[in-house]
Structure formats: C-alpha cells, structure tokens
Amino acid sequence: MRILLTLCAICVSGAATAAGFDRYNTELPEYGLNEGPDGVYLTRQKGRWGESGGEQLWRYDETGVAHKPAFARHDKNESDFWFNANSNTAYFISDRAGDNDDSDGDIWRVHWRQDQWLEPTRLPAPVKSKANEYSPVIGPDGALYFASVREGGAGQGDIYRAEETDAGEWRVEALGANINSEHGEWNLGFTPDGERLIFEASGRPGNISVPGDLYLSRRVGNGWSDAVPLSRLNTRGSELMPRSMADGSMVFARSNEGDADLVRAHDDDFDTLPPTLAAVARSAGEVVLIDPATLKVRKRIAVGKGPHDIASSEDGHMAVVPLYGIFPKPHDEPIAPSALKWTLEPSAGFAVVDLITSDVKTFPLNDCPRPHGAATTAQANRAWITCEEAGEIREVDPRSGTTLRAFKTAKGVHKVMLLPGATMLAASNTDTGEAYLIDLKDGAVTSLKTGKGAEALAASSDGSTLYVANSFDKTVCAIDVETLQVTNCHPSGGTFPIALAADEAAGNLWVLRNASSDLAAMSLETGEITDVITLPSRPLGLALNAGDRSLYVTLPRRNEVLRINADTGEIENTSTVVMEGDDLDLIPAVAFDAPPDT
Numbered sequence: 035m036r037i038l039l040t041l042c043a044i045c046v047s048g049a050a051t052a053a054g055f056d057r058y059n060t061e062l063p064e065y066g067l068n069e070g071p072d073g074v075y076l077t078r079q080k081g082r083w084g085e086s087g088g089e090q091l092w093r094y095d096e097t098g099v100a101h102k103p104a105f106a107r108h109d110k111n112e113s114d115f116w117f118n119a120n121s122n123t124a125y126f127i128s129d130r131a132g133d134n135d136d137s138d139g140d141i142w143r144v145h146w147r148q149d150q151w152l153e154p155t156r157l158p159a160p161v162k163s164k165a166n167e168y169s170p171v172i173g174p175d176g177a178l179y180f181a182s183v184r185e186g187g188a189g190q191g192d193i194y195r196a197e198e199t200d201a202g203e204w205r206v207e208a209l210g211a212n213i214n215s216e217h218g219e220w221n222l223g224f225t226p227d228g229e230r231l232i233f234e235a236s237g238r239p240g241n242i243s244v245p246g247d248l249y250l251s252r253r254v255g256n257g258w259s260d261a262v263p264l265s266r267l268n269t270r271g272s273e274l275m276p277r278s279m280a281d282g283s284m285v286f287a288r289s290n291e292g293d294a295d296l297v298r299a300h301d302d303d304f305d306t307l308p309p310t311l312a313a314v315a316r317s318a319g320e321v322v323l324i325d326p327a328t329l330k331v332r333k334r335i336a337v338g339k340g341p342h343d344i345a346s347s348e349d350g351h352m353a354v355v356p357l358y359g360i361f362p363k364p365h366d367e368p369i370a371p372s373a374l375k376w377t378l379e380p381s382a383g384f385a386v387v388d389l390i391t392s393d394v395k396t397f398p399l400n401d402c403p404r405p406h407g408a409a410t411t412a413q414a415n416r417a418w419i420t421c422e423e424a425g426e427i428r429e430v431d432p433r434s435g436t437t438l439r440a441f442k443t444a445k446g447v448h449k450v451m452l453l454p455g456a457t458m459l460a461a462s463n464t465d466t467g468e469a470y471l472i473d474l475k476d477g478a479v480t481s482l483k484t485g486k487g488a489e490a491l492a493a494s495s496d497g498s499t500l501y502v503a504n505s506f507d508k509t510v511c512a513i514d515v516e517t518l519q520v521t522n523c524h525p526s527g528g529t530f531p532i533a534l535a536a537d538e539a540a541g542n543l544w545v546l547r548n549a550s551s552d553l554a555a556m557s558l559e560t561g562e563i564t565d566v567i568t569l570p571s572r573p574l575g576l577a578l579n580a581g582d583r584s585l586y587v588t589l590p591r592r593n594e595v596l597r598i599n600a601d602t603g604e605i606e607n608t609s610t611v612v613m614e615g616d617d618l619d620l621i622p623a624v625a626f627d628a629p630p631d632t
C-alpha cells in the first residue's frame with residue numbers, strides 16, 4: 035500500500051517479469067498501467083518509493099511518447115486511472131477539489147466522447163468521504179469497486195462496492211469479512227473473465243511482505259470466496275495495483291528499494307487451484323489431486339519414493355512433500371494387514387511440487403535419513419520437515435531447498451503443524467510420547483509429555499488449543515498454547531487413534547481410530563465419545579470440510595478415499611483412486627472453512 039512508508043530493502047524475484055516495460059519503467063516508481071482509448075496510462079510518483087512527494091498521471095501514445103493526459107492536472111496529486119470500455123468512461127483519483135475538508139484523494143469520472151475527454155466530475159458522497167479513496171474499477175457486475183480508509187471500516191483500509199441509481203444517487207457497501215480484515219486491503223483489479231478479484235493486502239499474518247501482498251478471491255454466486263495469497267507472485271517487496279490487459283495477461287507493480295516497476299504475469303502465475311483434495315499415495319509415490327465432491331481424479335503427480343505427508347500453500351500452487359523412503363509394496367487389490375510387505379529405500383529428501391503446472395523439484399536433506407511430517411506457511415515461503423532419526427525439525431526455504439534453521443527435539447519426532455497466527459509451531463514424537471511447541475520468533479522449544487505414541491495433531495481455529503492423539507495410550511490430550519500446559523487428557527474410546535480434525539461448529543474433535551477401523555466424535559467440552567462411524571477397513575488420513583460438513587478418510591489397505599457426511603455419519607462416496615493413501619490436505623484451505631489436517 036502506498037500510505038505505508040515501511041519498505042523491505044531486499045526483494046526476491048518472482049515468476050513475473052518486467053520484460054516489455056522499458057518504455058514505462060524509470061528510476062521513479064510506476065504502477066497502475068491501464069489501456070485507455072487513446073494510449074496506455076500509468077501513475078508515476080514524483081519521489082522515491084516510500085518518500086513519494088506526490089503522484090502524476092501519464093499517457094503513452096502508440097509510438098511510446100509520454101504526454102500529460104488532457105483531463106489531468108499535474109499541479110495536483112492524481113493517480114489510479116482505470117478505463118471502462120463498455121461505457122467509454124474512465125475513473126481516477128485526484129485531490130484537485132482543494133476544499134479544506136475535501137483535499138484528500140477522491141474518485142473522479144471522465145467520459146470519452148467523439149475521440150476526446152470531457153470535463154471530469156467528482157463522484158459525490160457516499161462514494162466521496164473525508165478520507166482517501168484508491169483504485170476505482172468497474173467490476174463484472176457493472177458496479178464500482180474501490181478501496182478507502184474511511185471511518186467505520188473493518189481495518190486500516192477496506193474494499194467497497196458502489197452502485198449508482200437511475201436518479202444519480204449512490205449506494206455504498208463494504209465487501210465482507212472474506213475480503214476485508216482488521217488489517218489493510220487496497221489497490222484492486224479483476225481478471226478478464228470477471229471471476230477473480232485480486233487486491234493488495236497489508237499486515238496479514240500470512241504475508242511475505244508486511245506492506246503488501248497480492249490476494250485472490252473467486253466469485254461465488256453473488257459474493258466472493260475467502261481470499262488466498264498469490265504465492266507465485268508475492269515477494270519481500272510490495273505488490274500492488276493489478277490490471278488485466280487485452281492479451282489476457284496481468285500487469286502489476288513491484289517495489290524494489292526506492293523504486294517500483296511494472297511487471298507482467300500470466301495465467302499460471304496468478305491462477306489458483308479450485309477447492310481440491312490432495313492425497314499422498316505412499317506406494318505409487320504420487321500426489322493425487324481429487325475433486326472433493328465427486329472423488330474423481332483431477333491430476334496425478336509423481337513426486338518420489340514413499341511420501342507420507344503433504345503441506346501446501348493456500349492458493350494450491352506449491353506443496354512440500356517429504357520423501358520418507360519406506361512404503362508398502364504396491365497392490366492394486368485390497369490387502370489384509372497381515373499380508374502387507376514393506377519396501378525400504380533411501381530417502382531422496384523432499385519434493386516441492388507446483389500443483390498447477392505439475393513441475394517437481396527435489397532437494398536433499400543432509401543427515402536426515404527419514405523425513406516424515408511437513409508444514410508450511412500460507413505462501414510456502416517457509417516450510418518445516420521432521421527428521422525422525424535425527425530428532426530434528428528442519429526449517430527450509432522451499433524455493434531454494436536451503437535449510438534455514440534446525441530445532442532439536444528427540445528421535446521419533448513425527449508430525450508437525452503451523453498453528454493459526456503463524457508464530458508457533460507444534461510437533462509430536464511417537465517414541466518419547468511428547469508434544470513440542472516451538473516459538474518461531476526466538477526458537478525456544480517447549481516439550482510436554484502427553485502419552486505413549488504421541489502422533490496426530492489438530493488445533494482450534496484461533497490457535498489457542500493444541501490437540502494430540504496418543505496412539506499407544508489410546509488417549510487424546512489438550513494443550514493450552516499460551517500457558518504451555520497440558521489441560522486434560524481423555525480416552526479415545528478405541529484403539530490406535532491416528533488422526534484428528536477439530537470440528538468447532540459441531541463442538542467435536544474427530545478421532546480416527548486405526549486399529550478399531552472407525553471414526554469417533556469426541557466432545558470438545560467433556561471428552562465424551564458422542565458418535566462412532568464404522569469404516570470398512572483400517573483408516574489413516576483424515577480431513578474435514580467444515581463448510582459443507584464433509585469428512586474425508588483414506589483407507590490404505592483398500593486404496594480408497596471416502597467422503598462422509600459429518601452430520602449423519604453416512605458414507606456418501608467411495609473412490610479407489612489412491613494407492614496406499616496417507617495424508618490429506620484441503621486446498622485452498624480457506625475455501626473449506628477449516629485448516630488442513632496434519
């Protein structure tokens with residue numbers, strides 16, 4: 035966002051490129067490139083990024099020569115030009131009004147008629163406010179969308195939708211909590227199909243850059259889905275002002291030290307996966323992407339030997355998959371547990387998978403012969419992998435494969451998850467019966483005894499409570515994350531609890547009990563087992579879509595994935611699609627109203 039002056043000095047190059055913008059990019063910051071009826075328009079600051087000194091609009095003709103737009107005033111601060119070809123009307127921000135009460139940036143409208151611009155007019159209240167407005171664009175529904183820092187918003191800046199009546203009056207409403215947050219939302223645009231809203235958000239816990247990352251939301255009926263960060267495009271600089279071009283690409287600005295330049299992205303850079311179920315197939319060495327409604331396979335991606343776990347970015351671009359190297363011998367038909375034979379091969383480290391393009395990169399993990407569990411940030415700019423035999427949790431950069439830190443635990447460290455809030459890591463240890471809470475700011479590791487075979491992890495939506503299933507003790511324990519204390523432990527009611535999912539809407543903790551071949555609902559309040567769903571075979575992986583009340587379970591001996599109605603317990607769909615399925619992730623996680631299972 036432009037009103038924040040904080041700026042990272044080092045920016046990492048992303049998939050987008052500045053190629054083709056030499057005529058527009060200068061030593062001063064540029065952003066907001068948009069195609070108008072008489073050339074290409076952009077905003078250029080008068081000073082360096084973070085120092086500004088004002089903004090001006092410029093028009094470039096087809097020969098690349100820059101002009102002051104006919105309607106613009108360079109003695110005023112003016113920016114954010116956007117042209118609507120359907121109505122031959124442009125919108126921009128200007129402080130030209132000059133009134134004591136209205137000297138902030140307001141939205142102005144100017145019509146293009148008979149190959150010339152008419153006189154601009156300022157949009158009235160309630161579009162106009164006593165605060166700054168930003169980034170006016172016409173959405174696919176014909177309404178005006180813009181950002182503002184006006185009073186009454188959810189956070190530092192919010193995105194609004196405005197409609198003009200036949201009488202020339204305006205109605206303005208803020209977009210919902212799936213877009214606006216307690217932080218800042220700004221500088222928006224739409225993809226050419228109108229199905230995706232992209233905007234800049236600042237201050238969110240999942241950001242790579244505090245000043246501003248790009249987020250995307252999909253159209254859902256008359257509203258918008260929860261927004262996910264665009265992991266392929268965001269860097270340690272600010273990304274802002276996305277604009278769709280006639281050729282289908284998207285142009286946005288990226289800051290770099292004292293400058294900001296225009297860069298171009300293409301479809302696979304700013305695309306996201308639709309809501310998808312991702313499963314690891316241990317014996318096939320695959321990540322299998324599955325339609326969560328039909329359980330049909332969307333894609334299979336070979337990743338390496340013996341994957342047991344997967345952790346993905348919220349937009350579904352990147353997934354981190356440790357390659358454990360131990361897996362059951364492949365079998366196409368159902369097999370009894372007693373007939374199972376295991377294959378042991380050296381680990382190949384971990385794979386980083388682009389789930390959209392299917393590209394796979396494999397990185398070694400030195401002195402980590404058995405990497406098992408994985409967790410990642412919302413944008414997969416950091417990931418954590420458990421090294422079972424070495425007794426460590428490695429923090430890695432998935433883009434380079436570089437190990438950043440190592441947290442010493444004990445041999446047997448198994449599962450790992452990033453708690454909501456992104457400042458605390460949790461892990462379990464099947465050998466020592468411990469759970470670990472790791473402060474990511476100072477690296478402090480707290481060990482808590484929970485029970486023999488501590489394995490499965492889940493957390494409350496606010497990250498205040500961690501749940502741990504102890505497979506050998508047949509118990510489930512709750513840990514207060516703030517006080518770092520085990521608050522209670524309850525019997526699981528079955529044998530070998532191996533996976534958990536917190537279902538706060540129903541007041542339950544789902545407990546997958548492997549040796550009992552069932553799925554139990556445990557009351558979050560009392561620890562009482564309130565329901566048991568019998569399964570046709572021993573289960574392993576578990577995920578919950580709280581939004582549509584669906585549970586997903588892998589049955590490795592049968593190579594099956596089940597979809598279960600969380601309210602009725604009915605098995606609604608079965609599909610034989612994953613050979614020796616283990617962990618499941620719901621991608622994008624926010625589309626399912628629940629964090630992914632670990």
